[in-house]
Amino acid sequence: MTINILFAAKSGRWETYQGPLTDALEEAGLDFDLRPDFPPEQVDYIVYAPNSSVQDFGPFTNLKAVLNLWAGVEDVVHNDTLTVPLARMVDHGLTQGMIEWVTGHVLRHHLGMDTHINGQDGQWRTQVPPLAQDRPVTILGMGALGQACAAALTALGFFVTGWSRSEKAVPQVTTLHGTDGLQSALRTAQILVLLLPNTPATTDILNAETLAQLPRGAVVINPGRGPLIDDTALLTALDSGQVGHATLDVFRTEPLPADHPFWAHPKVTVTPHIASATREDTASEVIAENIRRGEAGEPFLHLVDRTLGY
Template identity: 45%
Template sequence: MTLLYKADPERGKQWTRLFADKAPALSFRVWPDIGDPAAVRYLAAWQPPEDPARTLPNLEVIFSVGAGIDQFDLSGVPDHIAVVRMVEPGIVEGMVEYVTQAVLTIHRDLFDYAAQQQQRVWRELPVRAAASRRVGVLGLGMLGSAVLERLRLFGFACAGWSRSAHSLAGIDCYAGAESLDAFLARTDILVCLLPLTAATHGLIDAAFLAKLPGGASLINVGRGPQLDQQALLDALERGHLANAILDVTDPEPLPPAHPFWTHPRVRLTPHIASATRPETAVDVVLENIRRHRSGLPMLGQIDRARGY
């Protein structure tokens, strides 16, 4: 029985060492050195090979090495092959850190202070209490729930929206399309943590942004194609939105002439909000292999109908 790794080769070296230490009885190979294709039961990949069932005829499970699976072409993965997204502590911790600093950057007026610094202006701005700032998170999965739990500790008025109903202590939870407008109307800092699906592609468009209060800000750590970039630029130009912090764009990277690069109210980072940590990711994969061999549900197994 073989686990095949197909992602960043440098990380593959770390995975190789970790699997040798933690599961020496398991055959571990790094693409393109697949050995006997018929022996491969498990694939850990950023993107599977084309027609994985033909390339690896006895493949049973594909593990995403990232938190999402939108980079997979599921139409090429037969239904008998389970698909599992990465659910590991390092991804959660990284996302909580990133979103917390992004919210605090906006809350403590660091965009304005950066502009003042460029102009050599030394002027205090009024400090708002965190309780007066309403933060809203789109997506109440593993990442969204963890982010809200941390932000709540700062005293922010926190709410979350998801397609299905959730209940989180100290968080106002909204569910379903019928509650989305009310959720947006009460949100000063909007954080997008939704998976990329057909339903969320292009979701954050001009009409969507118009439902936020004047002066609101956007943090997008979901996926680039969820955002209409021109709609965001227009909203910033009109002053309806104050700031945007974007860790994801479409495409990645942006063309050199794209206005986001130089916009004074946009901060860009190169899709680094959170990353899989090999040390903990290997433990999760091994646990899921144990579960799979025992006929138990795997952590992070996706629902094909939902796409996540």
């Protein structure tokens, strides 16, 4: 029996995904019909971007699952019309991209590279950075991306502390959880990396109170979600020297408005939400595998816990 798959995303994405998705579905041995338009009652699966025109799932009466193209699900997880399983995107390409971006910026700040890149003024600066083993790094968020980045950093010799809302065990990483665990994780973080999902419980998790718990001069790196940080509190901490630098890839409003103080602040590096992205070829393989699982009666990969919001 043919599986009807609706591709629901913004205009232009169909052209980039049609080929890779078709190839992956064929490789999985599925009999399918993949289109960007279907009568709702005929759809079995939706390959989904939360900014698509599909916002009411009620008419999709035979829907088996929604397969998100994004790692973040905050824009769909609370949709009351969505009653079928929702899977978020976890794929090798997205994970590897995040590992490379996070590792690169952690090393940049650890080695003090900005001083030499920006300081070509004739001064012979001889300050030697500590070894990685003497530079504590904390990662807030021990999901798939947080664990992958922690593994890469520990392989380089960094002492990594990981924090998550619920208790987790990660090899070679000191793992903490809960309110008391958050305070301990922040207290040692000379470099802090934010990889938490955006939920009501994580909004403004980095605020005036928590920023004050960091070692003075700590570096903040945020490739996670913009609302994790209270922007005003961060700017105040930067101006006071409590935070030495902030490298930010995500923001509450994107693109970041041209008049936002982050652009002109000498202690802020802005990157335009490029830390990682879903790659069409690897993402298509994940989607095809989940559809194969659904048809075989096997558990879906990367299911979202609707009560937690991720």
